Amino acid sequence: xxxxxxxxxxxxxxxxxxxxxxxxxxxxxxxxxxxxxxxxxxxxxxxxxxxxxxxxxxxxxxxxxxxxxxxxxxxxxxxxxxxxxxxxxxxxxxxxxxxxxxxxxxxxxxxxxxxxxxxxxxxx
Numbered sequence: 001x002x003x004x005x006x007x008x009x010x011x012x013x014x015x016x017x018x019x020x021x022x023x024x025x026x027x028x029x030x031x032x033x034x035x036x037x038x039x040x041x042x043x044x045x046x047x048x049x050x051x052x053x054x055x056x057x058x059x060x061x062x063x064x065x066x067x068x069x070x071x072x073x074x075x076x077x078x079x080x081x082x083x084x085x086x087x088x089x090x091x092x093x094x095x096x097x098x099x100x101x102x103x104x105x106x107x108x109x110x111x112x113x114x115x116x117x118x119x120x121x122x123x124x
Contacts, residue, residue: 006064010072018077033098034086037079038106044078045110049117057122 021043022036029035048070055066083106090099 003064003067006068007072007075010068011076012072014073014076014078016076017073018079022079032090032095034083034102037082037086038102038109040077040079041083041106042109042113044074045113046117047077048074049114049119050121051117053118053121 018040021040025036025039051066051069051074055061055070083102087099087103090096090102
């Protein structure tokens with residue numbers, strides 16, 4: 001039962017962080033491009049690269065830390081379903097190039113975030 005509570009607590013914190021960060025970014029920078037979601041997906045990708053590298057290659061934390069931070073916090077923080085819907089909306093509204101730029105940017109920058117996070121965490 002404690003595993004479920006650990007994930008639940010992490011997801012709540014991650015969801016709150018996503019809401020706060022996304023709102024702040026969109027208020028500050030505005031525009032039609034979903035910069036808040038893109039930023040959240042890239043930073044979440046970076047953090048999962050750091051954490052999973054640390055947890056699998058350098059540290060031996062209690063399994064609940066992985067559940068809390070990766071499954072819970074980052075699962076609540078990253079916004080893949082929002083990303084997919086925002087891409088769909090852009091294309092449906094005739095902004096095909098913006099939708100494709102967003103799709104490509106999210107995937108490539110997200111991958112770069114995971115790669116960079118793993119690289120930095122693996123440094124000795």
